[in-house]
Amino acid sequence: MVIGAGMGAMTAAARLAVAGHRVVVHECAETYGGALGRVERDGFAFDTGPALLHLPAVYRDLFVKTGKQPLEDCVELSQVEPAVRHVFADGTAVDLPNASRAGVAEALDAALGPGAGARWSAFMNRAREAWDRTRRPLLEEPLWPNWQVLAEREPYPAVAERRLFRRERRAATLAEIGAYELGGEPRLCALLEHFALAHGLDPRTAPASAAVLPYLEQTFxxxxxxxxxxxxxxxxxxxxxxxxxEFAFGSAVTRIAVKDGGAAGVELADGTVVDADFVVAGVAPGVLERLLPGERVRAEGEVPAQGGPGGPGRPSRLTVLLALRGARPEGTPHRTVVHAPDRDAELNRLFDAPGAGTAPPAVTVLRPDDATVVPDAGHEAVTLTATVPAYAGGPDGAARDAFAAQAEQMIARAERAVPGLRDRLLWHEVRTPVDVAEATGADGGAVPAPALAAADGRLLHPANSTSLRGLFAVGGWAHPGGGLPHAGMSGTLAAGLIVEGPEFRGSQ
Structure with missing residues (x-):
């Protein structure tokens, strides 16, 4: 039995079915995909969740292991070139090539001055060491029972900065890597910190191990x-x-049935109880706790749930969908990051005093070269995203008004990437954290970050197995955390634990 039809849940379902299990998925919504939602209007189509894929090997492996038809026979994948254009606060722009470390260094030297590429390349070499040390335990293996080892050890090999007559210092956070190892160059620092902000992490407190985030994108x-x-x-x-x-849509699960100390099935909204040998829950932590009133989902000493009641809050996403008249210009980058004019003010608005102030956010502008998402060649579909504080409660109307004002800021900032945007705009729709909460069940519409080592374990996610025998968790709020590749791996790990038992050690 699987609760939810998100990507982690469907990955687990497919793998369990291949292993011989009869699998039934109960999804309260009327469709599949979880965070991978879609809006269609007037011939335009927009993704409302992630819009680009990193580490496609996760889904290639799923299709290979669940049938003879490879992923590329089912979807058309294309490498994005350039991978991204960055427009910095001072107006400097740089196009970074896809999966080319040497090309990235050359582009940074050309845009930011000689030496910028060498500093970034040296940082990426150290990031590779952090990736090599954490890839298996944080992506390919079930969470270690002694997870505290991951929490205590910093895998990033920070460089000691020797200072005359003063103690040497080493970077412990992503922001300190920028200050100590990237020479404090403001545009390199903004580039680095974007990888944290894009995942809702504060670069001032995100551990140095977050260096794996740019490494993953620029390498794979x-x-x-x-x-x-x-x-x-x-x-x-x-x-x-x-x-x-089997899928049952519009089928809300109201309770996980427990018998003899283990999960025994689910109760549906109409009171029907459906028996099951195993239950896989692809829901947010708060939802899972509500499905098990009076039961302990996590034992003492386990990694605490990040998004459940009592857990630390997480930022969310604000998305603006733009329908434009006029064709997409030739050579337009698929993705442009327009950095915030004041990084300190943005960090304060996001993390120090959430929602306070009117600092314009960094905006990611997505302009796909895809004829299937527009009514004809004379129109363009553009998506804007920004990291914003999760919805803190209160009247929905007031919250939506506040988010609408931020959306107007985003449109204004996006004009640096889309000249003449206002004149081309036919209509726009805003998807707020309130909408994210309604679609995912996450408190406040919070969006989970990928699991990271160090930081006392606060960026780890609870194991796929739970303290309730027969109950397993998948999706972004379970190990190995948020992000499309990580969701797929959560389903792989949960299925492996069910099929092979506790001795399962991960994908090979």
Whole structure:
């Protein structure tokens, strides 16, 4: 039995079906995909969740292991070139090539001055060491029972800065890497810190191990899917159907049944109780606790849930969907990051005094070269995203008004990437953290970050197994955390633990 039809849940369902289990997925919504939502209007189509794919090997492995038809036979993947354009606060712009370390260094030297590329390359070499040390335990293996080892050890090999007559210092956070190892160059620092902000992390407190985030993207590349990432969700759903997974949409689970100290099935909204040998829950922590009133989901000493009641809050995402008249200009980058004019003010608004102030945010502008998302060649579909504080409660109307004002700021900032945007605008829609909360069940519409080592374990996520026998957790709020590749791995790990038992040690 699987609760939810998000990407982690469907990955687990497909793998369990191949292993011989009868799998039934109960999804309270009327469709699959979880965070990979879609808005269609007047011939335009927009992803409302992630829009680019990193580490596609996770889904290639899923399709190989669940059938003879490879992923590329089911969806059309393309490497995005350039991977991204960055427009910094001072107006400097740089296009970074896809999956080319040497090319990135050359581009940084050309845009930021000689030496910028060498500093970034040296940092990426150290980031590779952090990746090599954490890849298996944080992505490919079930969470270690002695997870405290991951919490205590910093895998990033920070460089000691020797200072005359003063103690040497080493970077312990991502912001300190920028200050100590990137020479404090403001644009290099902004580039580095963007990888934290894009995942809702404060670069001033994110551990140095967060260096794996730029390493992952710049090493394994950035990919687009024709039709948007919703097409990837559709392909995984079709693969589940081909493996005879059953789906019940509009089927809300209200309680997980417990018998003899273990999960024994689910109770549906109409009172029907459906028995099951195993239950896989692809829901947010607060939802999971509500499905198990009076039961302990996590034992003492386990990694605490980040998004559940009592857990620390997480930022959310504000998304603006723009329907534009006029064709997409030739050579337009798929993704442009327009950095905030005042980084300190943005960090204060996000993390020190959430929601306070009117500092314009950093905005990611997505302009896909995809004929399937526009009514014809004379129009363009553009998506803007920004990291914002999660919805803190109160009247929905007031919250939506505040988010609408931020959306206007985002449109104004996006004009640095889309000249003449206002004149081309036909209409726009705003997707707020309130909408994210309604779609995912996460408190305040919070969006989970990927699991990271060090930082006393506060950026780890609870294990896929739970303290309740037969109950397993998948999705962004379980190990190995948020992000599309990580969601897929959570489903792989949960299925492995069910099929092989506690001795399962991860993918090979």
């Amino acid at each position: 590349g950035t990919w687009s899917v024709r039709g948007g990432l919703r097409a990837l969700a559709a392909a995984v759903y079709e693969r589940c159907l081909a493996r005879r997974v």
